[in-house]
Amino acid sequence: MKINENFLKIQNNYLFSDIAKKVKAYSEANPDADIIRLGIGDVTRPLPKAVTDAMKNAVEEMEDEATFRGYPPEWGYDFLKSAINKNDFAARGVAICDDEIFVSDGAKSDCGNIGDIFDVDNVVAVCDPIYPVYVDTNVMAGRSGTLLDGGRWSNFYYMPCTKETNFLPALPEKHVDIIYLCFPNNPTGMAINKTELKKWVDYANENGSVILYDAAYEAFIVEDDVPHSIFEIDGAKTCAIEFRSFSKTAGFTGTRCAYTVIPHELKVGGFELNALWARRQATKFNGVSYITQRGAQAVYSDEGKKQVREIIGYYQNNAKVIYNGLKSLGYEVFGAVNSPYIWLKTPDNMKSWEFFDLLLNKVQVVGTPGSGFGPAGEGYFRLTAFGSADRTKEAIERIAKIN
DSSP: OOOGGGGGSSSSOHHHHHHHHHHHHHHHHTOOOEEOOSSSOOOOOOOOHHHHHHHHHHHHHHHHTOOOOOOOOOOOOOOHHHHHIIIIIIIHHHHHHHHGGESSOOOHHHHHHHGSOOOTOOOOOEEOOHHEEEEEEEHHHHOOOOOOOSOBBBTTTTEEGGGGGGTTTOOOOOOOHHHHHHHHOOTTEEEOOHHHHHHHHHHHHHHOEEEEEEEEGGOOOTTTSSSSSGGTTTGGGGTTEEESSSHHSSSTTTTEEEEEEOOOOOTTTEEHHHHHHHHHHHOOOOOOOHHHHHHHHHTTHHHHHHHHHHHHHHHHHHHHHHHHHHHHOOOEEEESSSSEEEEEEEEOOOOHHHHHHHIIIIIIIEEEEEGGGGGGGGGGGEESSSSSSHHHHHHHHHHHOOO
């Protein structure tokens, strides 16, 4: 009997698990501490009423023999896929087919599981800093090689996203097979415009690469030249897979619903990746519950759209409060415009975890150390706009006391 030894390569704990442990230890040692949590990107606003009303109706259907439903379709109910297509793509002039949409229980799951359909010898390109799931799941799959001094893996191609590059990656200088892109970006909060994204699409098509495009935060986009979908770019259907989520858009972090789009035109070695993913999902996934999918469908109703926009606006205002507040205190701050994330330079050349400890111990505010997202994140720190408005304002007031 042998285990998958690739699991032994990765750190024992996930970044956000480490944060939770530190906060728990502090809370136990300081039971009266009033901690403000702006670290993990979990939402705080409740589900839109249009969503919960739809889910309540679905629950009633499930208690009636005439309308009860068992296993859902592995790839999603037609009513939800049709609503997704009409509102997220057709409304933006993007033509896709309903059977190119795969409903799932989360973008995190799909971003991690998509590697199942790719050979272990493919060269993976990742931004640095980056959402840890992209790296860790490829380490688990055996694509990483060995861990080098400095925290990078020998077989990955790293694309540093620094202040000097406006936190955007440069095109690879060697051939890569799989490219992870996330825009608006987690953790930096920066967005990419259509001109820059077209360069990536052209590169992928010219080099036979596949772009794995995480668009989980597209609902926060406010600038006209920033695409909501990579499929707004000509040529993307032959080189890209897109991941979307209802978590940050409509508060589904605890409800779990997302979707992935794989065009039929996207082929590797003559094989449609759409068909491979469909087979993978049919084998390893039993679908998202009917109740949840009815709730997701309601996001696209007139009332749902209005309520979701109010929620997004709430978080966008929090982002402004954090951004403007930190800037007025003399911090160097990035992101926040098209994103719920604020990326700040730690003061006085402090290490990321040092700044984490400072905020926790001095003013009881929790954020995320930039180094947890990769070596290029050292010296930076991420705060999220997903807290309550009052607590977000108070967090900035507390940080001001450190200054």
